Structure formats: structure tokens, C-alpha cells
Amino acid sequence: MGLNFKGIRPAVLHMCKHSLILFLHYYILINATSRILFFVTGGFSLEEYFVRWWQRFCLRFGDQPLLFFTVCTTVISTVVYWLIGSFFIVLDNTGWLSKYKVQPGTNQPPDSAKLRKVIITVLKSQLLFATPYTVLGYFALQIVGGPMTMQRLLQVPSLERILLELAFHDFVYEVTFYLSHKLLHTKWLYKRVHKTHHEWAPPIAVAAAYAHPFEYVVSNTTPISAGPIIIGSHPLSIWTWVAYLTLQTLTVHSNYHLPGFQNPLFHDFHHVKFNQNYGSVGFMDRLFGTDELFQKNKSKKYWDK
Numbered sequence: 001m002g003l004n005f006k007g008i009r010p011a012v013l014h015m016c017k018h019s020l021i022l023f024l025h026y027y028i029l030i031n032a033t034s035r036i037l038f039f040v041t042g043g044f045s046l047e048e049y050f051v052r053w054w055q056r057f058c059l060r061f062g063d064q065p066l067l068f069f070t071v072c073t074t075v076i077s078t079v080v081y082w083l084i085g086s087f088f089i090v091l092d093n094t095g096w097l098s099k100y101k102v103q104p105g106t107n108q109p110p111d112s113a114k115l116r117k118v119i120i121t122v123l124k125s126q127l128l129f130a131t132p133y134t135v136l137g138y139f140a141l142q143i144v145g146g147p148m149t150m151q152r153l154l155q156v157p158s159l160e161r162i163l164l165e166l167a168f169h170d171f172v173y174e175v176t177f178y179l180s181h182k183l184l185h186t187k188w189l190y191k192r193v194h195k196t197h198h199e200w201a202p203p204i205a206v207a208a209a210y211a212h213p214f215e216y217v218v219s220n221t222t223p224i225s226a227g228p229i230i231i232g233s234h235p236l237s238i239w240t241w242v243a244y245l246t247l248q249t250l251t252v253h254s255n256y257h258l259p260g261f262q263n264p265l266f267h268d269f270h271h272v273k274f275n276q277n278y279g280s281v282g283f284m285d286r287l288f289g290t291d292e293l294f295q296k297n298k299s300k301k302y303w304d305k
């Protein structure tokens with residue numbers, strides 16, 4: 001794995017641009033919603049309402065922080081995954097929004113036996129691996145963040161802090177996901193582990209977490225939890241990150257480029273070509289030159305070849 005020196009500058013610029021867009025996108029969206037609500041209702045403050053709601057919620061359920069954190073994290077990650085996943089299953093089965101499909105005609109509808117296998121495998125992984133991992137994560141988070149006391153839970157981080165942490169987690173995810181994913185493409189691990197995830201080319205949204213248990217832990221849950229553990233994030237910051245990443249990873253596996261959402265071409269190309277685009281946003285691939293073929297072909301219909 002050699003560093004592509006010419007790629008350092010474009011890689012850093014690409015990552016900075018991506019992080020800035022990510023921050024501004026949600027900052028503007030949330031602030032605009034808050035101001036419109038304030039104007040329409042004649043004084044309703046979304047921020048004050050949320051802080052009051054959160055503090056009531058914590059006082060009601062948060063006196064057992066391990067249980068509180070584990071249940072909320074499991075519910076949020078599972079519900080968000082299957083809500084977005086169901087939306088894309090409806091698109092695949094009805095042909096609705098077909099004009100946004102990257103490779104029209106593929107998986108429209110998906111094979112029902114293959115889809116059933118994906119649903120069962122992902123649900124098993126979420127129950128058997130993600131939940132125990134969240135318990136471990138609870139203890140790891142306290143190494144830097146300090147004890148998860150009621151006093152700490154009641155303090156709501158600012159929107160700016162949550163979004164800055166989101167950009168940081170996204171960067172850490174890019175590095176750790178790239179490295180673990182590249183490792184899964186070594187001959188021995190590909191044959192025994194990663195081949196499962198590559199059964200879908202092109203993929204469907206709910207196949208985002210369809211993987212061998214080893215991959216699910218090493219290349220899915222570990223990169224997601226790395227950023228929050230490094231800086232000891234507040235649960236609200238973690239859940240925002242988990243919801244964002246779930247939306248992002250399902251979108252890039254969906255094979256739909258919906259307006260305002262991430263283009264799935266980058267990861268789609270990986271599912272087709274195998275030795276390109278191991279990362280999530282492209283920073284690491286540019287740095288190590290593993291996106292050269294993609295850069296040459298991204299404007300063409302490479303899947304027809």
C-alpha cells in the first residue's frame with residue numbers, strides 16, 4: 001500500500017470540502033427550520049423545546065445509564081436502518097423514482113429469496129453483535145469522556161459542537177473503514193469473509209450491512225465507534241452520527257442518486273471493480289491512489305463493460 005504523493009493535496013482539499021459541506025448542510029437546514037417555526041408560531045423556540053424534552057426524557061429513563069445508552073443506541077440505529085431501508089425496498093418494488101436509478105432495470109424488484117437472506121442476516125448482526133458492542137462502547141466512551149452521570153447526560157451539547165464532532169467522526173470513519181476494508185480484500189480474508197458483502201453488484205440499500213460477522217464487527221461497527229470513543233462524545237452527538245452514517249451508507253448502496261443525497265457511484269464502482277474505492281468519501285483512496293480507474297471512468301457507464 002503505497003502513498004500517492006501527488007494525491008496528498010487533492011485528498012486534503014477533498015476531505016476539507018466534504019467536511020465543510022457536511023457541517024454547513026445540517027447547520028443551515030436546522031437553523032432555517034428553527035427560524036421558520038419561530039416565525040410561523042410567533043415565538044416557539046425549537047432549541048428550548050428540545051432541551052426541555054431531552055431533560056425530561058433523561059430524568060425519566062437515564063438513572064441507569066448503561067441500560068439507557070444501550071437501549072437508545074440499539075433502537076435508534078435499528079429503526080433508522082429499517083425505515084430508510086424500507087423506503088428503498090418500496091422504490092425497488094414499485095418503480096417509483098426510477099429516473100434516479102443509477103443502473104436502471106437492476107434489482108427492480110430484487111430477487112425475493114436473496115432479499116430475505118439479507119434481512120435475516122442484518123437483523124441477526126444487529127441483535128447478536130451490535131448490541132453487545134454498544135455495551136463495550138459504553139465503557140470505552142468513559143475513558144476520555146468521563147463517567148456517564150445524570151449531570152453529564154442533562155447537559156445538551158450545542159448544535160455547532162454536535163456538527164463539528166460529526167465531521168470529526170466522519171474523518172476517523174474514512175481512515176478506519178478504508179484500512180479495515182482494504183484488509184478484507186486480501187486474498188485470504190476476501191474468500192472467507194468479504195465475499196458475502198460482494199454478492200450484490202450493484203447492491204441494494206438494505207445490503208449495506210449484509211456481511212460476515214467478522215466484517216460486521218471489524219469494518220462496520222468499529223469504524224463507526226472509533227471517533228466517539230477517541231473524544232468521549234455525548235450520547236446525543238453519537239446518535240446524530242449513527243443516524244447520519246446509516247443514512248449515508250444505505251444511500252450509497254441504494255443505486256439511486258436522489259436530489260440532495262450522496263451520489264452512490266463511488267461505492268457502486270467498488271462493488272463492480274473490487275480493487276478501487278475502498279473508502280467512504282474518497283480521501284484515503286486519493287491519498288493511496290486507489291481511485292485512479294474510477295476518476296477516469298466516473299462519467300461513463302462502466303457497468304456495461
Ligand SMILES: [Zn+2]
Nearest residue numbers: 197203253267
Ligand atoms: Zn458495499
Ligand SMILES: [Zn+2]
Nearest residue numbers: 181185194270
Ligand atoms: Zn469490498
